[in-house]
Amino acid sequence: MTTRKLLFACVLPLACWGQAAATAPPDEAALRKAYDRAQKTLQDWPALGRYRADNSKVAAPAAGEDRVVFYGASMTEGWGMHGSSFFPGKPYVNRGISGQTSAQMVVRFRQDVIDLHPKAVVILEGTNDIAGNTGPMTPEMTEDNWKSMADLAKANGIRVIFASITPSTDFPWRKGLHPAEKIRALNAWLKDYCAAQSLTYLDYYSALANAEGGMKADLTVDGVHATVKGYEVMAPLAQAAIDKALAN
DSSP: OOOOHHHHHHHHHHHHSSOOSSSSSHHHHHHHHHHHHHHHHHHHOOTTTHHHHHHHHHHOOOOOOOOOEEEEEEEHHHHHHHHHSSSOOOOOEEEEEETTTTTHHHHHHHTTTTGGOEEEEEEEEOHHHHHHHHHHBHHHHHHHHHHHHHHHHHHTTTTEEEEOOOOOOOTTTTOOOOHHHHHHHHHHHHHHHHHTTTEEOOOOHHBBBOOSSBBBBBBBBBSBOOOOHHHHHHHHHHHHHHHHHHHO
């Protein structure tokens, strides 16, 4: 088998998961890039290496410090791009990784949350579960992963803030899933779970959603991710939820 055929055979199932393979094979350079990306993912599926070095430089919290970890995927990672302007002087640590699902987040929870010794954690995830970024997931799988993260946090004295899944009617990277109703249903479950478990529920959804269940046009760059204006809407909601959690 030629190198090109070998790359095509090894990479196509990974590079085109969930998509029809009716198009012509990509060129060898594209195949090699996809192969390298797949290999990297397989070697560190939960991306424990992403923040390992950064975590080693985080000092223990100072006396009286209200450290908070923002934990999630791309919407959380986006805070890191604008965090200084939204939360000036706050001891907030961003541990978002674009594209991650709740299953990956459970695996890295100890390293990227518990070991940083925050007083609270803001968890935002669910979009990538619905999109099936790491394979098909049922709502119950997402709910179980939420429960696992809550249990880990509570066992370590960390107050839990669960953010609602942000609204969307379609995902640019995996079109046609019609996620709006799935998002509403998961958010309803999460709100009830937070109430039953005395956890703080952070409702981004109501402030961001339009009548169709998508994100308001002026608050999003692509129907999923927030603009700076979107984060401006979210910031006071996040701060109010943090204040509430720390006061309890």
